[in-house]
Amino acid sequence: MTQTHPFVEIRHAQKSYGKLEVLKDISLTVERGQIVAIIGPSGSGKSTLLRAINDLDPLTAGEVWLDGLQVNKSLPHRQYEKHINEMRQQIGMVFQHFNLFPHLTVRENVTMAPKLLKKITDKEADTLAEEQLDHVGMLERIDYYPSQLSGGQKQRVAIARALAMKPKLMLFDEATSALDPELVEEVNLVMKKLAEEHMTMIIVTHEMDFAASVCDRVIFMDKGLVVEEGPPELVFKNPTQERTQAFLRKHLEGAK
Amino acid sequence: MDVELILKVYPYFLKAAVITVELSVLTTILGLICGALGTTARLSRFAIVRFLGAAYVSLFRGTPALIQLFLLYFGGPQIGIQLDAFSAGVIGLGLNIGAYMTETMRGAIISVDEGQGEAARTLGLSRAQSFRKVVLPQAMRLMIRPLGVNINAQIKGTALVSAISVVELTYTAQRYIGSTYKPFEMFFLAGILYLAIITITGKGVAYLDRRARLQ
Numbered sequence: 001m002t003q004t005h006p007f008v009e010i011r012h013a014q015k016s017y018g019k020l021e022v023l024k025d026i027s028l029t030v031e032r033g034q035i036v037a038i039i040g041p042s043g044s045g046k047s048t049l050l051r052a053i054n055d056l057d058p059l060t061a062g063e064v065w066l067d068g069l070q071v072n073k074s075l076p077h078r079q080y081e082k083h084i085n086e087m088r089q090q091i092g093m094v095f096q097h098f099n100l101f102p103h104l105t106v107r108e109n110v111t112m113a114p115k116l117l118k119k120i121t122d123k124e125a126d127t128l129a130e131e132q133l134d135h136v137g138m139l140e141r142i143d144y145y146p147s148q149l150s151g152g153q154k155q156r157v158a159i160a161r162a163l164a165m166k167p168k169l170m171l172f173d174e175a176t177s178a179l180d181p182e183l184v185e186e187v188n189l190v191m192k193k194l195a196e197e198h199m200t201m202i203i204v205t206h207e208m209d210f211a212a213s214v215c216d217r218v219i220f221m222d223k224g225l226v227v228e229e230g231p232p233e234l235v236f237k238n239p240t241q242e243r244t245q246a247f248l249r250k251h252l253e254g255a256k
Numbered sequence: 257m258d259v260e261l262i263l264k265v266y267p268y269f270l271k272a273a274v275i276t277v278e279l280s281v282l283t284t285i286l287g288l289i290c291g292a293l294g295t296t297a298r299l300s301r302f303a304i305v306r307f308l309g310a311a312y313v314s315l316f317r318g319t320p321a322l323i324q325l326f327l328l329y330f331g332g333p334q335i336g337i338q339l340d341a342f343s344a345g346v347i348g349l350g351l352n353i354g355a356y357m358t359e360t361m362r363g364a365i366i367s368v369d370e371g372q373g374e375a376a377r378t379l380g381l382s383r384a385q386s387f388r389k390v391v392l393p394q395a396m397r398l399m400i401r402p403l404g405v406n407i408n409a410q411i412k413g414t415a416l417v418s419a420i421s422v423v424e425l426t427y428t429a430q431r432y433i434g435s436t437y438k439p440f441e442m443f444f445l446a447g448i449l450y451l452a453i454i455t456i457t458g459k460g461v462a463y464l465d466r467r468a469r470l471q
């Protein structure tokens with residue numbers, strides 16, 4: 001079987017909460033190693049789409065595929081649980097509010113899932129934690145608790161925690177928007193480093209400069225639809241759609 | 257106040273206080289078990305199980321504990337449940353406080369930030385693993401203090417079993433009133449002993465709470 005398939009593929013994704021249609025027939029693909037930014041006004045469905053990729057918010061209709069496997073396959077409950085847990089191990093996710101486990105140290109935050117799911121020894125787990133924390137520049141804080149860290153440090157630990165599962169794909173939902181402005185850069189640097197290592201990433205962000213500098217492709221969403229997509233140079237400099245132009249105008253004014 | 261009388265009878269009250277402590281400990285254990293089961297039921301993914309959990313809670317919180325005890329002890333034999341007074345007391349009070357503990361535990365669990373479970377599930381943990389490793393440890397810290405409140409109420413509630421003639425503190429006080437005609441002294445003495453039990457328990461709960469918070 002040499003049939004080629006996109007690395008990540010979303011087919012006709014639809015999502016409704018009651019009468020509210022949050023996603024209206026969204027299809028998109030992401031190739032291996034690509035970095036895609038999703039931008040758009042508040043409430044346009046960016047988080048919903050991202051959270052559909054690992055089935056945290058299941059779609060009402062449509063399919064999500066990762067590396068040839070359907071993520072949101074319909075299966076009997078038990079089989080589905082097993083399947084989705086395996087899929088999620090391959091999809092790292094970083095949240096706006098970090099969601100670190102406050103009762104565990106930085107080290108334990110990073111090693112908990114690999115220890116439970118990959119049956120590694122304590123020693124291997126320690127090496128893994130050191131490696132991953134070193135990668136995000138947080139090795140010195142390995143035995144701290146999350147409450148002893150700044151927002152930027154928390155987010156870097158959260159990224160290390162996700163990376164410790166060796167995911168194929170990383171999802172970021174406004175990873176820097178809960179941070180004080182002076183802490184944004186340290187997190188952006190870590191994400192840039194991942195980009196250089198060719199990690200496949202889908203990044204929901206409000207930071208246009210960051211999106212322009214690291215992403216291969218930008219997707220502009222509005223009211224549950226993909227309105228425009230393309231390389232950042234085009235979408236940011238020469239948007240073809242009126243709605244994109246309006247959004248960018250408003251956003252750039254706001255930034256000044 | 258007849259201090260001499262108090263000094264004469266207090267050893268008997270101490271013995272009765274031991275029964276009260278036994279009742280309290282056994283009732284607390286049973287209550288915690290019922291609370292854990294009730295909580296599991298209330299959070300089940302099956303609607304029928306959730307309904308059973310909710311029914312348990314509203315039945316036991318919606319009727320007087322005294323009626324529950326009478327129903328079990330006096331009404332039980334009619335439907336083939338024959339219990340001695342002490343066992344009926346433990347089971348009746350345990351089921352009762354278990355309903356309150358169910359709500360306490362469930363409240364603590366659902367007040368753990370939703371993002372915690374989500375982060376765990378996102379890493380690939382199963383529902384059970386995420387509950388055990390992430391949600392429950394955080395909920396435990398939140399539930400120690402309110403469970404302490406339940407236990408406090410429950411210790412005082414053991415006085416009810418005097419109505420089915422378990423020889424605990426309250427019953428003992430009443431019995432000595434019958435022979436001494438000194439209700440003030442007898443109830444005063446019983447009250448002091450309740451206060452002692454509750455104060456010590458309260459200190460224990462506060463200690464556990466502090467320790468959980470330090471971690």
Ligand SMILES: Nc1ncnc2c1ncn2[C@@H]1O[C@H](COP(=O)(O)OP(=O)(O)OP(=O)(O)O)[C@@H](O)[C@H]1O
Pocket residue numbers: 017020022040041042043044045046047048049
């Ligand atoms: N659980 C839910 N129940 C009902 N409506 C929801 C739910 N979650 C999201 N919504 C609605 O879905 C729409 C899209 O929400 P979503 O969070 O995906 O937007 P977003 O693009 O991420 O916005 P933001 O930039 O503010 O994060 C919103 O109108 C929101 O109110």
Ligand SMILES: [Mg+2]
Pocket residue numbers: 046047048173
């Ligand atoms: Mg969002």
